[in-house]
Amino acid sequence: MEMVAEGELSQGMRMPTVREVAGALGMSPAGVAAAWRELVDWRVLETKRRGGTTVLGPALPRRATRYDVMMKASEGIPLNLGHLTPDKSILPPLDRAFAAALRDARVHDAAPAPISEMLREAVEPNWPFQPGFMMATHGGIAAAELALQTSVRPGDRVIVDSPTVSRILDILESLGARAVPVTYREGGPDLGELRKALAMRPAAFVYQPVGNHPTGWSVTPDWIRQAADLLAEAHMPIIELVQAPLMHAQPWLSLGTRLPRIVVHVHAYNFFTGTDLRVGVVGGSDYYIDRMWQKLTFSSGWVSRILQNALAFQLTDPGALNSLRTYVETCRQRHGTMLDSLGRVGFTLPRTDGPTIWLPVPDEYVVTNQLSSRGIVVHPGSYFSPAPLASDHVLINGAALGGGHDMVAEAIGSIISGMFRRSSEIIDL
The missing domain is CATH 3.90.1150.10 (Aspartate Aminotransferase, domain 1)
Structure with missing residues (x-):
């Protein structure tokens, strides 16, 4: 990568074969091939069948x-x-929400918590199943990304509903994972396609049980029953993303009612609060969500209690609820x-x-x-x-x-x- 960045290996230059490089460096061909694949992932090299491997240019950061x-x-x-x-122009006002959020005695407490008491009390009673672990994230997409980052490795297959949230596809590409689409029909993702996708030994399943973006469709109780039977022996996270939960009448459906040990259920609220109060809540599997929380603690990436409590106020105060x-x-x-x-x-x-x-x-x-x-x-x-x-x-x-x-x-x-x-x-x- 340094040689390409410095111009020693120029754009368009044809690279020697894997065997030639392995022989020159005293390495195994498998080790060189693995390095070549990584350079291809970084878009430094390009490999074509019968065309050999050529230099594309300096490494570019992965983009959404x-x-x-x-x-x-x-x-x-x-x-x-x-x-x-x-x-x-029609969003509910936030001034009272932030004023109320600042009254929490734990504001500025240095000890992080996965979710503030006020926010948990606001969302848990309406959660579609009893969660083993709950935490706040910087929006719903951030929660889905975190769940995938802590469960998926390069080369893994991940089942996704199709069509799906475009950002999910960008995230999977950035992780080097392969999306396996399952068609979202009226009533839920196609169960026949899901059965075939499960035979590919996927690392995760991401779908939208309520208000699929972009079709607007939701799953039915019958779909939940049949899908739970298909997934009963799965050893992977089932990531359920709900982009605009409050647009849809309760009860919200979830595979967590049948498979709580592996379901990571995500609610995004910024459609109702605006882009500057971007808070999502994730609840479900204590195993998978604890991994997400541990990842956040490395960089103090947890969500401000002020933001969490402002959302809690919007979801519980009578006047805010009317708005x-x-x-x-x-x-x-x-x-x-x-x-x-x-x-x-x-x-x-x-x-x-x-x-x-x-x-x-x-x-x-x-x-x-x-x-x-x-x-x-x-x-x-x-x-x-x-x-x-x-x-x-x-x-x-x-x-x-x-x-x-x-x-x-x-x-x-x-x-x-x-x-x-x-x-x-x-x-x-």
């Missing part, structure tokens, strides 16, 4: 590729309907209004709790590019799957708009009508 692309796609675009971010319920109801109304507007231009879509809308389109890149030229951002469906999907989709945050739903729907409808019209003209020619 999908996240970077989605962020850049929204730069300078007035109307962002792609990101799952709350409309800050939160109003916010959730507004998001649901906006989501329903967007579905109605799309229905008027010809889309028949399932009624989910939102906030996401998974819209089928003939060509996701034509739709996203043309909407972008009109000042509207939506994201292509391919960003949410590790493998090609059966059909093209775009993701819309159905709760983002306070008005103008018909305008957005008509823009999408006109783009698709134009695509069909051009196709018809080509066929006639």
